[in-house]
Amino acid sequence: MPGVNQTSVDEMLRDAEAAAKAKVGGIILFGVPETKDATGSAAWDENGAVQMGVRALKKEIPELVVITDVCMCEYTDHGHCGVLKNGDVDNDATLELLSRARVGGHRRAQRHDGWPRRGDPAHARRARA
Numbered sequence: 001m002p003g004v005n006q007t008s009v010d011e012m013l014r015d016a017e018a019a020a021k022a023k024v025g026g027i028i029l030f031g032v033p034e035t036k037d038a039t040g041s042a043a044w045d046e047n048g049a050v051q052m053g054v055r056a057l058k059k060e061i062p063e064l065v066v067i068t069d070v071c072m073c074e075y076t077d078h079g080h081c082g083v084l085k086n087g088d089v090d091n092d093a094t095l096e097l098l099s100r101a102r103v104g105g106h107r108r109a110q111r112h113d114g115w116p117r118r119g120d121p122a123h124a125r126r127a128r129a
């Protein structure tokens with residue numbers, strides 16, 4: 001897709017800093033794991049690309065809104081959006097894994113871990129945007 005690139009965390013940070021300087025309010029990260037498996041276990045790896053990227057972003061550019069995708073298709077070796085059972089996506093089993101992915105690192109993109117709180121000047125800037 002034009003304008004969409006796979007980058008390392010340091011390259012992503014450089015691009016995110018440029019985006020923040022250009023007054024872009026937020027970015028979305030999609031992870032490309034080193035290995036994929038049937039359950040997409042890289043989705044909840046604390047040292048996964050998205051998790052490391054979110055930590056770096058919240059440390060270096062805390063005012064930037066960071067959105068992550070918790071779908072499993074980036075992480076499963078079969079490419080489906082959930083775990084398979086008898087050839088179909090097992091939604092109940094997938095929900096458990098999606099919650100692991102959320103708790104396992106993607107949550108750091110959420111308000112309690114980096115978004116400005118009320119009274120913080122960055123919060124007012126976001127409210128006006």
Ligand SMILES: [Zn+2]
Pocket residue numbers: 071072073074080081
């Ligand atoms: Zn998907």
